[in-house]
Amino acid sequence: MYDVAIIGGGVVGGMLARELSRYQLSVVILEKEYDVAMGASKANSGIVHGGFDAKPDTLKARLNVRGCEMMPTVAAELGVPYRNNGSLVVAQDEESLAAVRELYQRGVENGVPAITVLDEAALRELAPAVKGIAALYAPSAGIVCPYTLTVAAIGNAMDNGVELRRGFGVDRIEKTTDGYVLYAAEDTVETRYVVNAAGVHADDIARLVRDDYFRITPRAGEYILLDKEAGCVVEQTVFGAPSKMGKGILVSPTTHGNLLLGPTATDIENKEDTATTYEGLQKVIGGANRMVEGVPVGKAITSFCGLRSTPDRYDFIIEPSPSNPHFLHLAGIESPGLSSSPAIAEYAVELLGQMGLALTKKTDFNPIRERVDAFRHLSDEEKNEIIRKDSRYGRIVCRCEQVTEGEIVAAIHRNPGATDTDGIKRRTRGGMGRCQGGFCQPVVAEILARELGIPLQQVTKSGGSSYLLTDKTK
Ligand SMILES: Cc1cc2nc3c(=O)[nH]c(=O)nc-3n(C[C@H](O)[C@H](O)[C@H](O)COP(=O)(O)OP(=O)(O)OC[C@H]3O[C@@H](n4cnc5c(N)ncnc54)[C@H](O)[C@@H]3O)c2cc1C
Known part of the structure; x- marks a missing residue:
């Protein structure tokens, strides 16, 4: 009988496992794939957003700003490369300038530190290759390798006693007097508390306990990754102005020294369909060239696609199940979920405490995972x-x-x-x-x-x- 079973070994489940491993608890991560970081946490932009995008007074806004603040320390403890390179949202005409000004206001309300709007001359000076009449500059934003972060968070949680079961696809959940039994094809796990961190499948997991009150739509984002030879055309992460489908195409260095272009945003039906398409990649190239001069697209080494877990409400769904005691949903964690992940973990532990989980700190928790330099x-x-x-x-x-x-x-x-x-x-x-x-x-x-x-x-x-x-x- 575990105290807590976390369904999903992505960055959200991983960060939560690490946070819970600070306490005297038996915790297990159940992951349907044969490795961790196999969902959205392996295929995203890797941006630690400043926190100006989310509407004020939402969980997204609060947890993004807090996560961005926590990330440098968390990454250092976990020995994961992180770079505070800052981000730019570029306005190319009067209409997008209005959107940039709105983001600035949101950023101020959300408490994003040192956020500012640069005029054309200041933008040229900071980022000569960027084409625009103005830009929102968030110096607190950064980049991190998302799958390295996930692997490291889960590794550190395991070093502190958390168990990981791979190939454990939860397909049935039974309520018992003490908690739950979770079933996979050939295995079962008994637990007192369950956390649903199943990404794009979080609504399917919720339905296993008859919580049928939210839907997750997979929203595909396609990318092109350029060779390291493409160099640092830009130092900051450069976004176009956002739309209702998301933050738009970006051009960004990665922590490994490559240049990343993308993502697109297309709602699809199949939760496993991570294929890239000719049309999608053309959009990526067009979007990148519109914003930045001299993007050497010919140096592409691969393309990939990630699926956002888009909920049918604006905000993250981070709440106890209304009808199941001891069952917590961490659902609809689309962007900025990576940036927010350390803060989501902190908040989820607070909620679990309110739900009755006894939280007694360990004396021997070790937050450090030894950094292994390549x-x-x-x-x-x-x-x-x-x-x-x-x-x-x-x-x-x-x-x-x-x-x-x-x-x-x-x-x-x-x-x-x-x-x-x-x-x-x-x-x-x-x-x-x-x-x-x-x-x-x-x-x-x-x-x-x-x-x-x-x-x-x-x-x-x-x-x-x-x-x-x-x-x-x-
Ligand atoms: C295109 C794109 C770009 C993004 N860019 C950014 C960005 O720049 N910055 C940012 O902050 N955020 C970004 N995000 C969002 C970020 O990637 C996600 O918020 C984050 O990765 C979500 O993590 P997760 O652990 O909730 O989900 P996932 O990483 O998807 O993990 C869920 C896990 O649950 C497992 N699972 C599912 N069903 C079951 C089951 N039945 N039993 C057991 N296991 C199961 C899956 O296999 C998976 O490993 C982006 C997302 C996408 C797709």
């Missing part, structure tokens, strides 16, 4: 020192991103360990460079087979039946 960023002396201790760091496996065998082995054995080649990608960047794994994937698969003690044919790309090999052909 081998490629070390000095020659540091590299030699590590290779002397472990020769596997002397073997480069991913040539594009210069990832060593030692780093891949460490990613397999560190909480939450990678079990497939995509998991290695997200933890080490091995396979994320220009060739997108064309050269290194077979070697990564061999290392996975060896370290996990499984036949090579059982190694998968992303769990389930996504096998890389079938059998010998000759």
Whole structure:
């Protein structure tokens, strides 16, 4: 019998698990996929928004501003790269200038620090490649790697006693006198409290306990990622003026030194459809070129799509179930959910306390997850020192991103360990460079087979039946 079961191993479930691991509680994360960060938390813009976009007096506004304030410390504790690069919302005509002024007012009301409207000359000086007549500048905004943050939050929660069950897709929930039994295909979990952090499926989970009062629509956002050679065309995150469908196309550096263009915003029906489309990517290119001069679109190395969990109300749905005691919904967490995630976790713990969960602090909670700097960023002396201790760091496996065998082995054995080649990608960047794994994937698969003690044919790309090999052909 667990105290709390969290359904969903995204950034929201992960941050909450970490927050709960400060207390004397038994906590389990149930994730339907074979790794964590497999939903929206792996495919988004990675922007830590300042907090000017959300309407005042909403949870979105409050938790965004608080999350943005918390993020530098949380990222540092978790050893995750974060950069406070600031953001610009660009006005290109009088109509969008009115929208920028409205955002400024909201920002002031929401308490966004040091927010200001730059005129054309000031904008040129700050960001010479940006085309606009004015821009809203939020110096408190930043960028973070969303899947690294999620993996690290869950890893730190596990180091502090939280359990993770992968491949546990909750498909039935039964109320008992003490709490709930959660069923997956071949497994069950008993718990006193349940938290629904199932992203785009949060309404499906709610319906399992007969909460049929909100709907989540998947809203697709397509992106193009440019090679590191594309360089820093812009230093800040640059947005166009927003519409009712979202914040518009952005051009932004990533914490890994790439340039990210996107996302689109299209409501779809299929909650698993993360395909990119020709039309979507054309929109991304058009939007990026309209805002920034000299975007080297030809340096694209990949495209991807993420699904926002768009609720049928304006705000995040963060509330206890009206009809089920000890059941908390964290639903409709669309953007700025990544930015807000540490604050959502803090607020969810407060709500769980109000719902009767006993919160006694542990004395041995360790907020620190050791930062492991990528081998490629070390000095020659540091590299030699590590290779002397472990020769596997002397073997480069991913040539594009210069990832060593030692780093891949460490990613397999560190909480939450990678079990497939995509998991290695997200933890080490091995396979994320220009060739997108064309050269290194077979070697990564061999290392996975060896370290996990499984036949090579059982190694998968992303769990389930996504096998890389079938059998010998000759
Ligand atoms: C295109 C796009 C751009 C965005 N840009 C930004 C941004 O720049 N800044 C920002 O702050 N926010 C941004 N967001 C929002 C942010 O990505 C989300 O708010 C955040 O990732 C939500 O996290 P989550 O944990 O709620 O959901 P998810 O990451 O989707 O996690 C939910 C998890 O639940 C699991 N699950 C579902 N059903 C079940 C089940 N039955 N049993 C067990 N597990 C289940 C899923 O597999 C998944 O892993 C963006 C989102 C998108 C899609």
